[in-house]
Amino acid sequence: MDNSAMDQALDWLIQLEHCDAQQRQRFEQWLDADQAHVEAFAQAQAMWNSVPLQQVAAGLEQQARPARSRPLRRLWKPMASAAVLLLAVFNFTNLPLRLEADHLTQVGERQRLQLQDGSSVLLNTDSAFSSQLDEQHRSVRLYQGEAFFNVPDNRNRPLEVEAGPLHMSASSTDFAVRYLDGEARIQVQRGAVDVRNTQGNTRISLSAGNSLRVGPSGIGQPEPMSHNDLAWVQGRLIFDNRPLGQVLTELRRYYPGWIINANSALDDVAVTGNYRLDNPLDVMRSLAQITSASLHELPRVVILN
Numbered sequence: 063m064d065n066s067a068m069d070q071a072l073d074w075l076i077q078l079e080h081c082d083a084q085q086r087q088r089f090e091q092w093l094d095a096d097q098a099h100v101e102a103f104a105q106a107q108a109m110w111n112s113v114p115l116q117q118v119a120a121g122l123e124q125q126a127r128p129a130r131s132r133p134l135r136r137l138w139k140p141m142a143s144a145a146v147l148l149l150a151v152f153n154f155t156n157l158p159l160r161l162e163a164d165h166l167t168q169v170g171e172r173q174r175l176q177l178q179d180g181s182s183v184l185l186n187t188d189s190a191f192s193s194q195l196d197e198q199h200r201s202v203r204l205y206q207g208e209a210f211f212n213v214p215d216n217r218n219r220p221l222e223v224e225a226g227p228l229h230m231s232a233s234s235t236d237f238a239v240r241y242l243d244g245e246a247r248i249q250v251q252r253g254a255v256d257v258r259n260t261q262g263n264t265r266i267s268l269s270a271g272n273s274l275r276v277g278p279s280g281i282g283q284p285e286p287m288s289h290n291d292l293a294w295v296q297g298r299l300i301f302d303n304r305p306l307g308q309v310l311t312e313l314r315r316y317y318p319g320w321i322i323n324a325n326s327a328l329d330d331v332a333v334t335g336n337y338r339l340d341n342p343l344d345v346m347r348s349l350a351q352i353t354s355a356s357l358h359e360l361p362r363v364v365i366l367n
Contacts, residue, residue, distance in 0.1 A: 067102035163190035169318040184210040208240040228276040245277040317342040319362030
């Protein structure tokens with residue numbers, strides 16, 4: 063199941079605890095938009111109402127306020143904390159991925175790799191990667207996440223890169239590949255790469271300063287890169303007049319817990335900032351300040367309101 067659909071479903075579970083008619087209507091529209099949303103919400107509800115989750119939530123509430131007791135359905139904050147703990151177990155037990163990948167990064171982690179052919183790779187947060195480099199093969203695969211490649215010149219044997227629907231050949235170039243939710247995106251910083259869709263025969267040469275998306279429906283049109291696109295390579299997260307909803311979506315990739323926006327009116331507020339990636343909680347505090355929102359910090363849960 064799409065992780066982003068589950069994140070949104072859990073977010074809606076929190077919002078529906080105290081929602082008005084307008085929020086309820088937006089929830090219904092979200093539910094009708096995709097069958098994956100229906101399945102994710104059903105799964106989230108089942109987990110939310112499960113006995114283990116309620117037991118963990120009750121324990122968290124008792125630790126926080128030992129002298130008071132409340133009905134379980136009112137314990138939404140400890141319920142959110144407990145849900146994150148259970149989700150962490152589910153998210154980190156992807157055994158097939160662990161068996162296939164040579165290298166994995168945890169949420170918030172970056173890892174530098176030096177390949178045998180002289181190429182270097184920087185893996186971004188929550189990524190899985192493998193390589194096969196020998197006399198017959200010079201290929202790598204990104205199973206999920208994001209990676210930045212520096213590939214030396216070897217035009218007789220270019221590096222072959224696969225990521226979902228994407229297959230590309232590269233030599234003497236610097237580029238990034240991002241593969242999330244079934245779509246791959248290539249961003250070329252130096253040189254050029256040859257790109258094709260694994261589901262078809264369409265090919266394109268992508269030059270420096272351009273980006274390209276490849277999805278299940280085929281190859282998109284090249285677009286100019288933004289100067290902020292590869293800020294993560296330098297350990298930064300840069301947004302220029304971007305809606306807060308988009309900023310939070312990106313920030314969730316780096317926070318090892320649950321970021322909840324309980325006030326949907328904040329989604330469209332434009333924000334600008336240059337942040338360090340190694341402390342997403344500080345980023346959340348800054349975003350709360352510049353949007354005049356309140357921030358509630360719980361164990362592995364941050365709630366913006």
